[in-house]
Amino acid sequence: MAFSSMETQTFLPMGILLSGLIGGLSVALFFAFYLRRKRNEVKTAVAQLPPENTNNDRASRPSIHAKNKSHSHSKPHVSAADKGRRHHPLDLNTLKGHGDAVTWLCFTSDGRSLATACADRVVRVFKLDDASSKSFKFLRINMPSGSHPVAVAFCKEASKLVVGAHNISGSSLYMYAEESRKPSEEANQQSKLPLPELKWEKDQVHDKKGILTLFGTSATYGSADGSTIVASCSEGTDIKLWQGENGKFLGAMDTNQLKNNMAVLSPNGRFVAAAAFTADVKVWEIVYGKDGSVKEIVKVMQLKGHKSAVTWLCFTSDSERILTASKDGSMRIWNINGDITCMAWAPQPLATESGLATILATASNDKKVKFWTAPKFPSY
Secondary structure, eight states, rough: OOOHHHHHHHHHHHHHHHHHHHHHHHHHHHHHHHHHEEEEEHHHHHTTTTOOHHHHHHHHSSOOOHHEEEEEEEHTTTOHHHHHHHOOOOOOOOOOOOOOOOOEEEEESSEEEEEEETTTTTTEEOOSTTTTOOOOEEEEEOTTTTTTEEEEESSSSEEEEEEEEETEEEEEEEEEEEOOOHHHHHTSSSEEEEOEEEEEEEEEETTTEEEEEEEEEEOOSSTOOOOEEEEESSSEEEEEEEEEEOOEEEEEOOOOOOOOEEEETTTTTTTTEEESSSOOOOEEEEETTTTSSEEEEEEEEEEEEESSEEEEEEETSSSSEEEEHHHHTTEEEEEEOEEEEEEESSSSSSSTEEEEEEEEEEETTTTTTTEEEEEOOOOO
């Protein structure tokens, strides 16, 4: 009985080991058959695919060198959409060379020169012999230390210009003109633009207030002597007139409102129109004496009709009409020819025999008030 028990204990581990070997071999055979079947399926699927034309495929694929070459050639080209965003059909040219924001533009009376005031403290006068030229000659005027140009106005002669500037003491006016040359120097420097020379200077022209706008024109109305009149409009409520050639003070006006927006002269030097804080535009007439000098400045009319402040205005070339643009989103054309003392638009259309109409009322020195119907423009 003892021998039988020992034999059983000896063969029991041997049976367990043999069972493990048989199980492992079964698993290995299973995975071997599985992998062989999958390999056969892949070969069958590949055999059923259509043959590839390697030559055509190679020809249809551009080389890396060709890609880079075509890409390098395509860089300068701009899409039509980009061109539409960058350029306008009416875009003619660009004046380059400014070092900061341009704050003012002014043409000479003949349009052959354009002056710019720039925040880089430089005034530039461009010669516009050909507006489509690739480059322009320009005269460079460096402002005095601490002065920043904000507006420019030409005198009667294109070689003279008045510059309005801001500085620590308030606002100043400077008049520059071409430096006088000897005949021998003119012959040697015909290709060069003449250097500017400071002729006169006025400081604190509006006390400590800055200059908003500066407009100049040749006084040709009535008995005026044809000299240049310059109107400077301050940030406050005052507007002053100056003689452009010598800087003589000619007179002042006051809008009597919180602040000015701008003031402009009529081309013939007869009227001064000012836009300020309210929606009204005030107009003064410059009266000239027999000697051609400015005798007095008289307020002659007030243009009413806009519902909000007027931000910009200008005269037509014949000095008989004023164009105004307002914050209310409208633009108006005012006929100021004659002895009209006041104008006012009806705030709402009024009934007439032809139906509702927009009415303009005008008053004059003939003791009459007239009603005018606004023209109807076609809608597009």
